[in-house]
Amino acid sequence: MTGTTIAAVRGRRVWDSRGRPTVEADIVLANGARGRAIAPAGASTGSGEAVDRRDGGPAFGGLDVTGAVAAVSGEIAGALKGRDALDQAGIDGALIALDGSGNLGRLGGNAVVATSMAVLHAAAAASGKPLWRHLAGDRNVRIPLPEIQIFGGGAHAAGRVDVQDFMVMCPAADSFCEALDWTAEIYRAAGALMKSAGKLQGVADEGGFWPAFSSNEEALDTLVRAIEAAGFRPGDEVAISLDIAASEFGRNGVYKLALDERELDSAGMIALLGRWLDNYPIVSIEDPLAEDDAEGFVAFTAAHGGRCQVIGDDYLVTNAGRVAAAARDKALNAVLIKPNQSGTVTGTRAALDAGKAAGFGTIVSARSGETEDVTIAHLAVGWDSGQFKVGSFSRSERMAKWNECLRIEEELGTEAVFAGWSALPAGARRGRGR
Numbered sequence: 001m002t003g004t005t006i007a008a009v010r011g012r013r014v015w016d017s018r019g020r021p022t023v024e025a026d027i028v029l030a031n032g033a034r035g036r037a038i039a040p041a042g043a044s045t046g047s048g049e050a051v052d053r054r055d056g057g058p059a060f061g062g063l064d065v066t067g068a069v070a071a072v073s074g075e076i077a078g079a080l081k082g083r084d085a086l087d088q089a090g091i092d093g094a095l096i097a098l099d100g101s102g103n104l105g106r107l108g109g110n111a112v113v114a115t116s117m118a119v120l121h122a123a124a125a126a127s128g129k130p131l132w133r134h135l136a137g138d139r140n141v142r143i144p145l146p147e148i149q150i151f152g153g154g155a156h157a158a159g160r161v162d163v164q165d166f167m168v169m170c171p172a173a174d175s176f177c178e179a180l181d182w183t184a185e186i187y188r189a190a191g192a193l194m195k196s197a198g199k200l201q202g203v204a205d206e207g208g209f210w211p212a213f214s215s216n217e218e219a220l221d222t223l224v225r226a227i228e229a230a231g232f233r234p235g236d237e238v239a240i241s242l243d244i245a246a247s248e249f250g251r252n253g254v255y256k257l258a259l260d261e262r263e264l265d266s267a268g269m270i271a272l273l274g275r276w277l278d279n280y281p282i283v284s285i286e287d288p289l290a291e292d293d294a295e296g297f298v299a300f301t302a303a304h305g306g307r308c309q310v311i312g313d314d315y316l317v318t319n320a321g322r323v324a325a326a327a328r329d330k331a332l333n334a335v336l337i338k339p340n341q342s343g344t345v346t347g348t349r350a351a352l353d354a355g356k357a358a359g360f361g362t363i364v365s366a367r368s369g370e371t372e373d374v375t376i377a378h379l380a381v382g383w384d385s386g387q388f389k390v391g392s393f394s395r396s397e398r399m400a401k402w403n404e405c406l407r408i409e410e411e412l413g414t415e416a417v418f419a420g421w422s423a424l425p426a427g428a429r430r431g432r433g434r
């Protein structure tokens with residue numbers, strides 16, 4: 001037994017930003033070091049994700065997690081006690097083997113990811129370093145370029161607009177701190193524009209303004225006006241990033257745009273997004289096609305990957321094998337990295353490494369159901385992902401992550417390097433002077 005041997009593992013039910021139950025895990029090591037992490041939860045989930053364990057039944061709409069919590073304190077604790085917390089890969093492999101289902105659904109993806117991240121925190125605590133530094137070691141890391149939601153639609157706003165995230169990126173800012181300053185002004189300007197148009201109706205699940213628009217284009221127009229109203233040059237200083245989350249409204253090659261009352265095939269979707277790329281300063285598009293439309297992804301990337309970042313979320317589900325295959329097929333040029341899609345820290349890291357090996361943009365991301373847990377801010381910096389997606393610029397489960405990056409940037413002092421334009425794939429930077 002060493003100081004970093006796991007002495008205790010405990011699960012607990014806590015609550016997420018949608019008021020739903022979720023799993024928290026606590027780890028205590030023999031030397032007294034502690035780690036804690038909370039599982040997030042998605043709403044627009046990919047079918048290949050690790051599967052959360054929910055109780056079903058009448059309580060909390062079937063979403064209770066007493067089974068998953070009991071798995072942490074019971075079976076998982078039994079398997080992990082006595083193991084060395086520094087052996088993250090060994091522990092994550094043991095959790096996958098113990099689950100045995102292939103998708104973590106037996107123990108629960110929520111139980112496993114909370115435990116895996118708590119082990120990581122305990123190991124960092126034992127080293128006496130902040131988590132990001134524990135992960136970075138001696139390597140130079142960048143503070144990531146944030147993409148921050150201004151309007152939230154899709155599954156996060158009862159389908160009020162088809163597109164899920166209308167976001168801004170501030171790659172011309174000099175620092176993470178300045179990128180947040182700019183975003184704050186744009187978020188405020190967008191709110192003022194909504195108010196004066198009589199369309200201010202509160203916020204969606206990730207804190208972006210509720211999208212009371214009559215078309216997807218109206219949202220894009222309003223976003224450009226907000227950027228200008230805040231005093232920034234759209235495209236040069238502040239760019240637009242979209243998460244289409246097309247799996248939510250597309251299946252078998254048919255895309256039903258409810259708001260525009262249009263039904264498009266895959267080629268029609270690609271043409272529509274091409275027009276948006278022509279008309280608006282968009283540098284990044286996530287899940288432009290549905291997860292079942294592999295040919296569509298290849299066609300979209302062939303047509304537009306030379307001028308914009310093409311991110312796979314539901315399509316890649318933070319899976320290293322899928323990332324490598326997508327790179328081979330030229331289906332994308334960037335990957336979203338969500339720890340709870342993979343289920344373990346090791347699997348998450350492998351997906352990110354596969355993305356980097358392919359020359360992809362890599363974006364560590366939150367879920368729409370979040371908490372005060374800021375682990376992903378440390379992963380984004382410590383693993384040098386270059387980009388970071390957390391939702392909007394309101395609600396404390398979002399702000400907690402942005403604020404944690406501010407603290408890390410401050411701690412790095414003159415060593416801090418903001419990723420800025422360097423985080424985007426070459427095509428997305430082209431013609432923009434970087």
Ligand code: PGA
Nearest residue numbers: 041042043044045367368
């Ligand atoms: P989710 O969506 O967390 O609701 O799945 C976030 C995203 O699509 O990026």
Ligand code: ZN
Nearest residue numbers: 243245286313
């Ligand atoms: Zn997404």
